[in-house]
Amino acid sequence: MLNPCDPSFVARLGALVPEGTLSAPEPRHLEEPRGRWQGQAGVLARPRAVAEVAAVVRACAAARVGIVPVSGGTGLVGGQIMVDGPAPVLLSLERMTALRGVYPEENAMVVEAGMLLADVQAQAEKVGRLFPLSLASEGSCRIGGNLASNAGGTGVLRYGNARDLCLGLEAVLPDGSVFNGLTRLRKDNAGYDLRHLLIGSEGTLGVITAASLKLFPRPAERVVALLAVPSPAAALKLLSLCGERAAGMVSGFELISRMGFDFLAETGFDLRSPFDPVPEWVVLLELELPAGLEPEAMMAQLYEAGTGAGLVSDGVIATSEAQASHLWALRETIPLANRKVGAVSSHDISLPLSAIAGFIAEAPGAIAGLGAFRVNCFGHLGDGNLHWNVFPERGHAKSEHEAVRDRVKTVVHDLVHSLGGSVAAEHGVGRLKVSDLARYADPGKLAAMRAIKAALDPAGIMNPGAVLA
């Protein structure tokens, strides 16, 4: 059992860290973007150095006081919010934002965990390089949280998830010891890969304090098109066609449904579809090209090949950076419109590519008996990652469906699981999906996870209640 972070513990902790490290948490530290949960904490710790992080963790381990690491606070699964139980220490790395080193000739950069993702991107750009992790929340999320949750986003198709962009980590382990693993090596087989164990463990196995990141050359050209497709199955065939004809150049392949455009109009966003009437399914296709290829000609070739194969019925190709940004804005504003409409249930799922069309066809029927719903299905089709979100009909409130909300989620997740998919694709498990993990995860995996957690964090102080119950 954990002990609460009470005033006497706060006093003891205060003696171990520089003055000003501890304070009362601000509201922003106890809230999350969907407004579903309200956190609580005994104190907020904002250390300025890894030794101070270690001092906090060591003290908590000795006193069996829980620690909830908070990063940018943009997570959607409650990983940063502990609603009840013994009050924890909130540990924010927002004061650890230093650029520790940049090595453009190595395509590497070492940053502290509290650096905003947008600042990481900007630091890379300053030296003529690209850090390709890109999410809607990049202006407020921090790289430590991105790594702890193995963030995805729009660049995964070409560059991989957050874990694929990390060469090494510095972290404080649950006993307060420091893992010094800030290597900049591309090959290192000296022992178990703690980096990959910590990445995606959502703060339950330690606190990431700094990371060595991969950088990339900036692509010479990019070109964006919005293509009307007859069906999700056609979109997947188009993806395959693009992969064959533009190998290594497809950097974005996003699916948008007509409902997405309806929601943009309904919630007052001034973003119109370039198609009239709006087609049922649209693909946003982005290519990044090396120098020497004509971006628009390349895209036009793919467009013609797609049309010829019956996979594309209409399309627009951006001829300026402003137009390209507009097409991306359509895609990236949909989550904001969704939030305004108010979802009954949101699902961040991934599927084997060959199961996606079947899922999209079957899923609405599976929940039809539970109420009258609208579905907005969109997402990173190239990664097999859909955001399949269920909304009330127009003029109705999500609260009318409160009674069936859990049932909707279970029906959708059961279907995803039966098709070999994941119900925690890019947003992680947090506290929202702890029971899903227990329900769907392979028992062998779950037992191994529990054994690892018990071995590294025997008192269970690190982000109690997240990922594993």
Place this chain on the structure above:
Amino acid sequence: MLNPCDPSFVARLGALVPEGTLSAPEPRHLEEPRGRWQGQAGVLARPRAVAEVAAVVRACAAARVGIVPVSGGTGLVGGQIMVDGPAPVLLSLERMTALRGVYPEENAMVVEAGMLLADVQAQAEKVGRLFPLSLASEGSCRIGGNLASNAGGTGVLRYGNARDLCLGLEAVLPDGSVFNGLTRLRKDNAGYDLRHLLIGSEGTLGVITAASLKLFPRPAERVVALLAVPSPAAALKLLSLCGERAAGMVSGFELISRMGFDFLAETGFDLRSPFDPVPEWVVLLELELPAGLEPEAMMAQLYEAGTGAGLVSDGVIATSEAQASHLWALRETIPLANRKVGAVSSHDISLPLSAIAGFIAEAPGAIAGLGAFRVNCFGHLGDGNLHWNVFPERGHAKSEHEAVRDRVKTVVHDLVHSLGGSVAAEHGVGRLKVSDLARYADPGKLAAMRAIKAALDPAGIMNPGAVLA
């Protein structure tokens, strides 16, 4: 303490698995390529299905009998060879070679762990795809061993290490339970990443029985050149130049020293340098190009840019696939020549790219006091991975340096470590580098590794003595 695999245990084990599963090990199961160690075992188990693997592991766990997993037997660090201690069960997956499924439209393939790497490549090619892991031993190594040791090879620069090519795993854990993780998902954040923990753990945390692998489109064109460079520092600047001008297309960047060519001649390989006189440093540069770019023109552009910047002094561009293969043969035959010459000490090291030139300049001086040596330095420069191997002078035998062999190794490894490098870059730790790991690994990492090992394999039956003492 472990118990030996004695005749009574063999008899009990035989009752649990189909007839013919157990036999006496053949010599090939007890040997390794460098002829340094001779293995021993109580019995050889060659199961045909994952349930049989699980039965063997369960029985061993119950009886506290060690298991040494053997794959293709090509490992260079003794991970597959247990020289002494209680006789283990040798567990070979050579009968589990099935193609479980191939999904070209998903760029994915599921294979059993015993499939030869060359067969994995061929199965991908059959469906018009590329599986890019490529090593000198690809005709005899098996994919399970490649993953267990996180193999590197010549495709890492563009495609990553073995771990980067794996979507999911099936494995038998040390208690005999099965981890069913054969997902084909590109995004899956449902819990800790056991896949990455098992990959590179060299059979000490479980036995990989099958893997879901990433496939890639086959590149439209490739072009290979051999370029004479004034120095390793120039080679690194050339790498950077290529990365900027041919972003995403550099698929090979190998360093060869004049000693490599000398060794080829000395050991009777009929492979000549295209340069006369042979320059001190040569780079093998390979580009993989999308359709629409002219491979030879692209390479000629890089050549001219390199020459203009003083980074290239001479060069040949292959104008046929036969010429390209010849250039690669030069690089890939060097390890065979090395073996014929006979190394005093071989070092598989990686360094931050910016530390490489300094290391190459400094290292010969560091060992000069220990004897009269020749150094053959070559390797995957693009990955920061050098094979820096120490040989006797011509006319002398390696045995003459037996007394200083360990000292040479330590001096080289100390230097690598001081420069932020790894002494186990792509070949792993095995049994050869257990003491190096203990000497150089971060104490926080080592303690966490020990805790994980103890949690998942409390009796210590999985590959006893490998990686961790």
